[in-house]
Amino acid sequence: MTQLLEAFQIALNMIISGDPVVFSIAFRTLMISLTATLVSAFIFIPVACLIHFNQFRGKKFLVSIIQTLFSVPTVLVGMLVFLFISRAGPLGNLGMLFTPGAIVLGEVLLIAPIITGLTISALSGMGREIPDTALSLGAGQLQMVLKVLSESRYMVLTAVLMGFGRAVSEIGVAIIVGGNISGYTRTLTTAIALGVGQGEIAASIALGIILLSLAMIVSLTVSTLQHSVKR
Amino acid sequence: MILELENISQAKNGHQILSDVNLSVSRGAFFVLMGPTGCGKTSLLRIAGLLDKPSSGRVMCFDRLIPLRGKERLQARRRMVTLLQRPVLFRGSVFSNVEWGLRIRGIPLNEINTKVLRVLELVDLEGYGDRDSGTLSGGELQRVALARALVIEPSVLILDEPTTSLDPNLRFDLLRRLRDLHSKTGITFIMATHDFTDALSIGTTGAVMRNGRIEQTGTIDEIFYSPKTPFMASFVGMRNVFPAEFREDGAVAGGHLVRHTSDKRGHGFLAIPPEAIVVSRKTTVTSERNHFIGTIESVERTGSIFSISVSCGNLIMISSITRSALTELDLTEGQEVCISFKASAVHVF
Known part of the structure; x- marks a missing residue:
């Protein structure tokens, strides 16, 4: 117990003193997760709109598949991305394996179902009234979609934050396609896994505290947004 | 348009x-x-x-x-x-x-x-x-x-x-x-x-x-x-709507001959507005009116007026009267009354 408390104290000192290794890992993790979240939102919010505002055969089935993929194992996504970008894979010539770009690609795919599915839920929550009101006031199809997105913005932002939360805390993709290369592809989760394995408990706790803080910030923001929706 | x-x-x-x-x-x-x-x-x-x-x-x-x-x-x-x-x-x-x-x-x-x-x-x-x-x-x-x-x-x-x-x-x-x-x-x-x-x-x-x-x-x-x-008659609030056969001498509805002003012949419907039906204790015969003897089935208050349902053989006619008319005539259920209405009040379709 004493050893654990000592490690916790060292971890806090590392954070307070701004330990360059700890903070470079935290900064890299943030950059990778933010990039993945923004790219995924940029692609999959429009995809969610396309699915929601169009009627086609198998729509319900597609939505339930998307919802099932919310909890797809991160190692499975990591493995699939690995197969695609490894030298023998179809995208092997891009030379992406063991780069931050590979982690971004994997995380984009990992959080795509969350952003798509929760955005569809957010749009569905608007019912028929908002799109009908927009159309009846003379909106074109795109103006109507943008209005519905704007009206459901807090819920859509929640979807994006949930995606970010999943990206920042995942390990499967980062370790399989990132390779946990020090100073290059090492993220908070892979560094913690490695640190615990090598007995560097204090550094791992410091990284863990930062990861937990990020998760808490996301969670608090989500609940604040949800509260403002219910106003 | x-x-x-x-x-x-x-x-x-x-x-x-x-x-x-x-x-x-x-x-x-x-x-x-x-x-x-x-x-x-x-x-x-x-x-x-x-x-x-x-x-x-x-x-x-x-x-x-x-x-x-x-x-x-x-x-x-x-x-x-x-x-x-x-x-x-x-x-x-x-x-x-x-x-x-x-x-x-x-x-x-x-x-x-x-x-x-x-x-x-x-x-x-x-x-x-x-x-x-x-x-x-x-x-x-x-x-x-x-x-x-x-x-x-x-x-x-x-x-x-x-x-x-x-x-x-x-x-x-x-x-x-x-x-x-x-x-x-x-x-x-x-x-x-x-x-x-x-x-x-x-x-x-x-x-x-x-x-x-x-x-x-x-x-x-x-x-x-x-x-x-x-349906239209009922939707616009008309009551006393009956199927009828329209002949030269009038329309036959529920076995009664109803005089009207239309020249319609064959099958159709007639409607008599409740407010056009007069209820009295005595039969007062005039050439322009339809008269039926019937028995009061119910007296119901609908807002500020009263609806009197009078059973005349196969027809149940509803008449609307004011509270003062109801009191004056002293109408109660089971009483025999005469109902009358003008031929011009009968709507034919």
Whole structure:
């Protein structure tokens, strides 16, 4: 117990003193997760709109598949991305394996179902009234979609934050396609896994505290947004 | 005609909602679409407002055939506004709600400002521009929705049961407001309602729907005073509607010969307004009246007047009388009475 408390104290000192290794890992993790979240939102919010505002055969089935993929194992996504970008894979010539770009690609795919599915839920929550009101006031199809997105913005932002939360805390993709290369592809989760394995408990706790803080910030923001929706 | 619907049918999930509907609305009319709840009024209004597409049939707006998609449809839709049954406001201020229709049309900002302030004044909401839309009462919300529609200066304003969720005072206020707007603006109004008294108070022309079909269309007077079917007679509040065989000497209904002024022959229906039926204790024979002896079955109070049901053989006639007449005649259940009515009071269809 004493050893654990000592490690916790060292971890806090590392954070307070701004330990360059700890903070470079935290900064890299943030950059990778933010990039993945923004790219995924940029692609999959429009995809969610396309699915929601169009009627086609198998729509319900597609939505339930998307919802099932919310909890797809991160190692499975990591493995699939690995197969695609490894030298023998179809995208092997891009030379992406063991780069931050590979982690971004994997995380984009990992959080795509969350952003798509929760955005569809957010749009569905608007019912028929908002799109009908927009159309009846003379909106074109795109103006109507943008209005519905704007009206459901807090819920859509929640979807994006949930995606970010999943990206920042995942390990499967980062370790399989990132390779946990020090100073290059090492993220908070892979560094913690490695640190615990090598007995560097204090550094791992410091990284863990930062990861937990990020998760808490996301969670608090989500609940604040949800509260403002219910106003 | 500003709007013409030709042979409109619509089916959803295997259910036929509208069947071969033909309807036309003239420019500047206050057209009232009536019918019981669930008869297809909303579906028809959504097609008329170009929000939905019919399964078959043609929609003509502003003397042009409207295609099912494309720019021409959007342009036509931009000349009309549909106010939904339960209007919703967007997040944000009253001003941002009212200006939205103008913004998406690319109207310059200074013009938007002037138009929004003017329309807020028109619906008695001066000074409400900065109010959060989430803090409005039901009546205020309805007026903001109306302002949001009017600011666009549409040629056609479609209202789907606007008085449904309002209490009697707000309902009366909205109807008065709509009547004023119609006379001031010259906009063609198309309003759906299940309450025919709304139609009587503001409509100029209208139609009555039943089970996805148009039952009768015409001026409000034609609809209310010359119903063409038993359903119509019942819908406009006529009672004492009986099937009859029309002969040269009169109509035979329930074994009784009823004199009337129509030259109709063959099978049909006759209706006698309850207020035209006189109840008396003695038989007073005159040449112009129909007379039947019957027994009072019930005396019921309906508002400020009383409904007396009199059984005359196979017919049960309902007469409306005032409290003072009821007291004066001392009418009670089981009593034998004479009922009489003029031949001219009998409506034949």
